[in-house]
Amino acid sequence: MYKTEKSNIDFNRILHADLVVVGGGLSGTLAAVAAAREGVETVLIHDRPVLGGPAGSECCDGSGKMVCGAPNYCNRNAREAGLVEELRNFHSRRYVYGWRNHWSLSMRDFVEQEKNITLLMNCSMYDCVCENNRIVCVKARQSGSELEYTVYADNFIDASGDGVLGFKAGAEFRMGREGRAEFNESLAPELPDNKTMGTSINFRAEDVGHPIKFEAPEWAYKINSDDDLPYRMHSNPSSGYWWLEYGGELDTIADNETIYKTLRSVLFGMWDHVKNGGDHGAENYAISWVASVGGKRESRRFMGDYIMSQRDVQEHPDFPDTVAYGGWPIDIHPPEGVFGKGHPGSTPPFIFPGIFPIPFRSLYSRNISNMMMAGRDISVSHVALGSTRLIATCGLTGQATGTAAALLKKYNCSPRELYQNHIAELRQLLQKRDAVNPGYPVAVSDDLAKSAVVSADRNFTFTMETPEKFIPLHAVDTPTKKFDPCDVAPADRRVGMKFLWDGSRLTGIDFRMNNPESAGREITLRIRKDFFDENDLAVSSAVAAPGENRVHFEFDQQLASGDYALIFEDDEVVQIGVASTHLPGFERKLDGCYLDFFHPVCEFYPLQRPYLPGNVVNDNGRSIDGEPSLWMADGKCGELKLAWTTPTDISEVAITFDTNLDRINLDRIAPECVKSFVLKLDGREILRREDNSQRFVRCVLPETVKASTLTLEINDTNGDEFARVVALRCF
Numbered sequence: 001m002y003k004t005e006k007s008n009i010d011f012n013r014i015l016h017a018d019l020v021v022v023g024g025g026l027s028g029t030l031a032a033v034a035a036a037r038e039g040v041e042t043v044l045i046h047d048r049p050v051l052g053g054p055a056g057s058e059c060c061d062g063s064g065k066m067v068c069g070a071p072n073y074c075n076r077n078a079r080e081a082g083l084v085e086e087l088r089n090f091h092s093r094r095y096v097y098g099w100r101n102h103w104s105l106s107m108r109d110f111v112e113q114e115k116n117i118t119l120l121m122n123c124s125m126y127d128c129v130c131e132n133n134r135i136v137c138v139k140a141r142q143s144g145s146e147l148e149y150t151v152y153a154d155n156f157i158d159a160s161g162d163g164v165l166g167f168k169a170g171a172e173f174r175m176g177r178e179g180r181a182e183f184n185e186s187l188a189p190e191l192p193d194n195k196t197m198g199t200s201i202n203f204r205a206e207d208v209g210h211p212i213k214f215e216a217p218e219w220a221y222k223i224n225s226d227d228d229l230p231y232r233m234h235s236n237p238s239s240g241y242w243w244l245e246y247g248g249e250l251d252t253i254a255d256n257e258t259i260y261k262t263l264r265s266v267l268f269g270m271w272d273h274v275k276n277g278g279d280h281g282a283e284n285y286a287i288s289w290v291a292s293v294g295g296k297r298e299s300r301r302f303m304g305d306y307i308m309s310q311r312d313v314q315e316h317p318d319f320p321d322t323v324a325y326g327g328w329p330i331d332i333h334p335p336e337g338v339f340g341k342g343h344p345g346s347t348p349p350f351i352f353p354g355i356f357p358i359p360f361r362s363l364y365s366r367n368i369s370n371m372m373m374a375g376r377d378i379s380v381s382h383v384a385l386g387s388t389r390l391i392a393t394c395g396l397t398g399q400a401t402g403t404a405a406a407l408l409k410k411y412n413c414s415p416r417e418l419y420q421n422h423i424a425e426l427r428q429l430l431q432k433r434d435a436v437n438p439g440y441p442v443a444v445s446d447d448l449a450k451s452a453v454v455s456a457d458r459n460f461t462f463t464m465e466t467p468e469k470f471i472p473l474h475a476v477d478t479p480t481k482k483f484d485p486c487d488v489a490p491a492d493r494r495v496g497m498k499f500l501w502d503g504s505r506l507t508g509i510d511f512r513m514n515n516p517e518s519a520g521r522e523i524t525l526r527i528r529k530d531f532f533d534e535n536d537l538a539v540s541s542a543v544a545a546p547g548e549n550r551v552h553f554e555f556d557q558q559l560a561s562g563d564y565a566l567i568f569e570d571d572e573v574v575q576i577g578v579a580s581t582h583l584p585g586f587e588r589k590l591d592g593c594y595l596d597f598f599h600p601v602c603e604f605y606p607l608q609r610p611y612l613p614g615n616v617v618n619d620n621g622r623s624i625d626g627e628p629s630l631w632m633a634d635g636k637c638g639e640l641k642l643a644w645t646t647p648t649d650i651s652e653v654a655i656t657f658d659t660n661l662d663r664i665n666l667d668r669i670a671p672e673c674v675k676s677f678v679l680k681l682d683g684r685e686i687l688r689r690e691d692n693s694q695r696f697v698r699c700v701l702p703e704t705v706k707a708s709t710l711t712l713e714i715n716d717t718n719g720d721e722f723a724r725v726v727a728l729r730c731f
Contacts, residue, residue, distance in 0.1 A: 012148045015118065017043045020138055020153040022125045023054025027375035027393050027398035028159030029107055030083040030310065034402030035431070036116035036705055038314045040409055042402075043151050044117055045140050047124040050104035053161060053375075054295040055391050060202045061240070061289070062101030063212060064091050064666050066525045067230060069392025070327025071207060071664065073593045074352050077584060078327050079661040082435030084395040087693050088666065089659065093693045095667050100707075125160070128168045134369050135169050155370045155408050155415075157401050162253050163300035163326040163377040171303070171365040172303040177382040183309035185347075185383045187332060195335035196382070198248035199256075199294035201263035203271075205285045212286050214275035219260075221269030231343045234274055237282035241250045243344035244270065245297075248335025252299045260294045266338055297333060297376070298390060304379030305416060306361035313353045313384050316439075321423045322357035323404075324396035325429060326439045329353070329486075332386035346386065349488045352593060353387060355439050360423060363401050364415035372405075372415055375397040399435050400426075431619070432729065434656055435618065436697040448650065448730040449617045452642035452710070456613040460632035462586075464550070464603040467577025470514045471598070473496070473523070474572040475591060487592045495576060496531055496567040496589030497600050500610045500628055503561035506538065508605040512577035513551045515544040524569040525553045531565045531589055544574045565589070577601045582672055582720070584661045585628050595662060613640055616728040630658055633714065633723040640725055642710040651704040652731040653679060655712065658724035659695040669693045671719030678715070693718065695726075 021032045021305070024046025032044040050056045057493040061065040067088070070078040091099075091106040096331055099106070123142040128326065130136050137152040158165040164174060165676040176194040178185070194706065208669030223229065232243045244267055247259035271287060274280045311317075313330060328591065329350040334340045362379040365371040375394040387393075406416065407429070409423050431442040489636075506527070515521055520543040527538040538557040545551075563585060578588070578598035588599045611632035620629035631640060659670035670693075679699060687699045710730060 011146055012028070012150070015043055015149060015151045017041045017118070017151060017153045018409050019043070019155050019157065019451065020045065020151050021157045021159055021402070022138065022165040023053070023158065023160035023375065024048065024051040024121075025159060025161060025375060025394065025630050026055055026084070027394040028157065029111055030087070030395050030398035031157050031159055031374050031402035032117050033083055033111060033114055034399045035405040036114040036549070037120065037367060038157055038403060038406030040116060040405050041223070041656070042117050043153065044111065045120045045123050045138070047122070047150070048293075049122050051107040052104045055103060056107075057101065057104040057392050058293045059291050059295050061204050062103050064088065064103035064106075067391045067395070068328065069390045070355060071595070073329060073662065074595065075355055076595065077661050078438055078585055079393045079664060080396055081695065082396065082430070082433055084392050085434070085661075089670070090695050091170065092423060092665050092667065092669055096669055099230055102268035121641060123149065125164055128165060130169050130368070133367055135165075135371055138165065155372070155405050157372045157374055157405070158302065158377060159374040159398060161296060161299065161376055163302055163373075166302045166365060166371060166373065167300060169368050169371060171371060172730050173300040173366045174303065176301050176631060177404065183311065183378050183381050185310040185381065186251055187310055187330060187383045187386070188350075188381070196248045196252055196299065197297035197333040198245040198337040199259050199263065199296045200242060201244045201294050202291040203267060204240060204286055204289040205237050205282070206288045207238070207284050208286050209284060210705050211283045214286070216268055216272035219265055220272055221265045223269050223273040225277065229270070230341055231467070232338070234270065235280055237274055237280065237285040237485065241270070243338060245333060245337035246339065248298075248333070248337060252296055256294070256517070257586065263294055264290070269402055298382070298385060300377055301380060301382075301385060302363045302373050302377055303366050304364050304373070306359050306379060308358065308362050308380040308384040308388065310381065310383040313356045313387050314351065316354065316356050319357050319359040321360040321419055321427075322437055322440045323360045323363070323400035323427060324358040324393070324716055325355050325440065326358060326390065326393040327353065327355045327386050328387045328393065330386045330391040330504045332383060348486055350593065351485050354590065355436065356387070357399065357440055358388065360400065360404065360426065362414075362626045363397055363404075369414045369416070372401040374401045396435065399433075400430060401702060403433065403435070417702050432654065433594075435480065443619045446731055449642055449728055450652065452617070452644050454613045454617055454640070454642055456631060456638060456640050458633040458635060459609055459613070460611050460634050460640040462518055462583075462604060462608040462610060464510060464512065465581060465601040467512050467580040467601050468579045468598070470575035470577050472568055473574050473576055487594060489592050490533070490590070493591055494589075495600070497602075498563055498565055498585065498587050499584040499588070499604070500563050500608070501559045502610070503559070504606055506555045506557045506559050506604070508555055509553045509566070510550070510603045511551050511553070511599050513544045514575040514577070515573065516546045517548050517573055518546055520545050521571060521574050523551065523571055523574060525594050526567045526569070527555070527557065528565050528567065531567065533565075537564070582658075582662060584630065584662075587662075597659045597663065605630060605698065611724075613625055616640065616725050630726045636717050636721060636723055638714050638723045640712040640714070640728060642728065642730065644708050647708050648730075649704050649706055650710070650730050651701050652730075653699045653710065654729040655679070655697045655725065657692070657695050657697070658726050669718045671717065671725055673716045673718045674716075674723055674725070675713050676715040678713040680711045680713070681705050682709055
């Protein structure tokens with residue numbers, strides 16, 4: 001007979017912190033890390049066994065490839081920096097050294113290395129206590145341990161996606177679609193309703209090397225033909241289908257389980273069609289994994305002091321409180337999801353808004369005085385959410401709010417008071433942490449590097465590269481354009497290139513061309529301010545001789561310093577040599593909505609040196625608007641030096657290396673990133689790294705040092721031929 005005794009374990013735990021973050025998706029995770037690194041005692045509460053939310057291993061394949069945002073279409077140099085980039089590089093390094101689909105584990109390790117974070121996993125926040133429109137504490141229950149937590153804090157961030165914290169606190173929110181007239185949004189329905197974008201289910205299929213049958217379960221939805229899946233491409237069986245979406249006509253919160261059950265039925269019905277409903281290239285494929293939770297696109301959106309709308313996404317107002325940015329197309333999925341007959345995303349052609357700012361006023365509640373928001377529940381209209389909901393964009397709002405929490409603690413103020421009195425400090429702090437918004441640079445007032453003389457021992461000179469391949473000067477359709485209705489070719493399909501100029505007189509440009517005919521062909525080249533300007537600044541013609549040759553275009557044109565565009569007139573025969581070396585500011589003209597990393601190889605006269613050492617002390621942080629923001633050596637090694645006329649007190653040095661923000665690296669370390677370097681003050685070594693893979697490196701000295709010189713000695717890269725530094729700051 002067993003003796004029953006009362007447990008001596010106290011299952012009720014009380015915690016006190018400066019900040020509570022509810023939700024461990026990318027936005028909540030980076031909010032917690034950003035706050036913790038600024039000395040904020042933080043509790044991160046997440047209701048799942050893995051971090052990541054829709055990018056986590058429960059919801060997608062675990063590779064991190066779902067972390068999309070501004071750079072995934074036509075925006076140059078737009079990959080999210082700061083903590084988003086640091087986490088990507090953290091994961092990429094693990095991928096190279098044997099990890100594969102472990103994005104969520106990378107996220108967890110990224111969090112647990114921070115001493116100021118208490119991480120509560122499998123812990124659902126179910127209630128909160130408020131006084132005078134202010135959250136006092138939250139209550140959470142942890143499955144498995146049976147522990148009950150009451151967590152008190154001064155400030156709170158709702159990064160839960162569905163907005164469970166804000167809902168329980170009584171924060172004002174919206175759910176559904178605004179009518180067209182409220183914000184004058186052309187993409188909004190004429191009348192408001194309660195419909196939202198739906199939820200998707202992901203899966204993974206593998207080629208087993210031989211034909212394998214599939215027998216659909218009895219509960220699978222029946223798909224009769226390809227006509228039941230209009231616009232929904234399903235000829236690639238391995239990668240999952242983002243358009244497997246449903247639930248926008250239901251309540252995406254209350255009906256969550258019903259939506260997932262329906263999605264599971266549709267998924268296996270779709271797979272039955274792919275396997276047994278005609279030749280879809282899936283004979284040897286079998287489903288190896290199905291997401292256990294759906295990827296939700298929309299539910300509650302909390303109202304802040306500013307509600308972003310379609311106009312803000314498209315017109316890019318100059319917000320005084322810009323703290324993050326987006327750049328994904330305005331991609332509003334229809335509420336009907338897979339049961340709709342139109343395009344599963346926004347009806348093509350897409351609206352590509354470019355890089356747009358996100359203001360801090362959209363990241364805090366207008367009626368709960370100590371609650372901020374990060375992720376897809378920020379203060380935006382339904383239409384604006386079509387772009388701001390992307391995971392990497394959400395990550396930027398996480399770093400912004402987490403960094404803001406440090407200033408809330410410093411000044412004992414509310415988020416609204418921070419906006420009113422300290423927003424400049426917040427923006428500078430984000431810039432100092434490499435959370436740089438391209439197109440919206442912020443001057444860092446306490447950067448001592450600006451008062452130094454900057455020099456380097458080796459500087460890159462722009463000269464002719466060896467072509468990696470030749471492409472036609474005549475536009476040709478590609479399979480991408482044939483099968484992707486979002487990728488609409490532009491009206492002007494001539495080959496062109498953006499280039500930077502130092503302000504001297506242009507006398508000529510050489511290109512490498514291939515003419516397969518036996519007679520020469522005349523090629524015309526135009527110089528314009530940009531690709532959309534019809535006014536020629538200069539025009540030159542040259543003959544491309546038979547075979548592969550260096551072709552010289554002669555000019556005599558004074559050009560002010562800045563960026564320009566060159567455009568070739570169409571030619572059906574001649575090809576031009578291109579290479580993929582990352583040279584910011586020298587990018588090929590797009591021929592659709594996807595970036596092309598090959599630029600024409602060329603040489604300018606006089607020879608150009610666009611990446612001089614002085615670039616590392618400007619405030620751009622990106623190569624934008626004709627101002628290159630990096631130094632490049634003429635080899636893998638080089639020395640960059642700051643010198644002050646009088647000894648200067650230095651307690652911190654921050655280095656930003658180039659990790660090629662034009663590309664998304666998840667399966668490799670960026671070859672452009674500096675691998676081996678030494679940092680010295682007055683010749684005394686203060687930091688050495690032999691195997692670096694990070695873009696942003698911060699060296700905080702144990703005590704202030706008085707020095708006249710700072711030297712960065714670079715010994716190797718991760719593969720690129722040229723050592724690069726984006727920024728070098730001292731404080």
